[in-house]
Amino acid sequence: MPEIETFTDSAGWAEACAARLTAALADALAETGKAVFAGSGGSTPSPIYARMAAAPLDWSRVAVTLIDERYVPESSPESNAALIRRTLMTGPAAAARFVPLYRPAVTVDRAAALAAHALAAVAPRLDAVLLGMGEDGHICSMFPDSPTLKTLLTPTLPPTVLGVPAGRNGRAPSLERLSINLPYVMAARRVVLALTGAKKRAVFEREAAGDPAVQPIAALLANNVPLEVIWTEKA
């Protein structure tokens, strides 16, 4: 079980997450002259993004992408791209280049192939990754019960982006999705998992000990992803 770094205040939690991620981007900029950040969507990361946006990085040399996306255009309130543009890519950070996962293609699988191609051109390796986790244990768009889960969790594939179908019979996800796969996370320079709330902490602790073939968190740990788990009771 990895250490869960615990913060009693949400500001300290957001600050700690942002500091780890921007330090990884600064290291990459110093070593290679460029850096790639992949962020999560959902309700958790906005305070982290607000703090990252204030970091004194040369954002013009940073590429920003997503760990997963709903298969919707940026005009949709479900769009993770819209969230990250609004909360991270502001002020000096607006100079960063955004690499979207969503593409208005004929199918979600075709869109995933186009996104994988675009991402590979700028990011054979991600320098800083911010993961979130749903209360059902999904990370990225690796949903328990999804037919794409096994492929997304196969550690021997090359890093790529895959289409994820909507769940059937009321199961998550409600929309088609796009997701990076486990090898992208495994190859990353630094990976932060930002958790909030007692329920997610309990899910994490339970899933960490689970079957890596069907539980994303267990798969990350089994494949030695250097996960930095940072938790606070309330965001």
Ligand SMILES: O=C1O[C@H](COP(=O)(O)O)[C@@H](O)[C@H](O)[C@H]1O
């Ligand atoms: O659908 C998603 O959910 C997870 C968790 O979201 P949250 O609202 O519980 O913070 C998120 O990490 C992922 O990027 C997003 O697409």
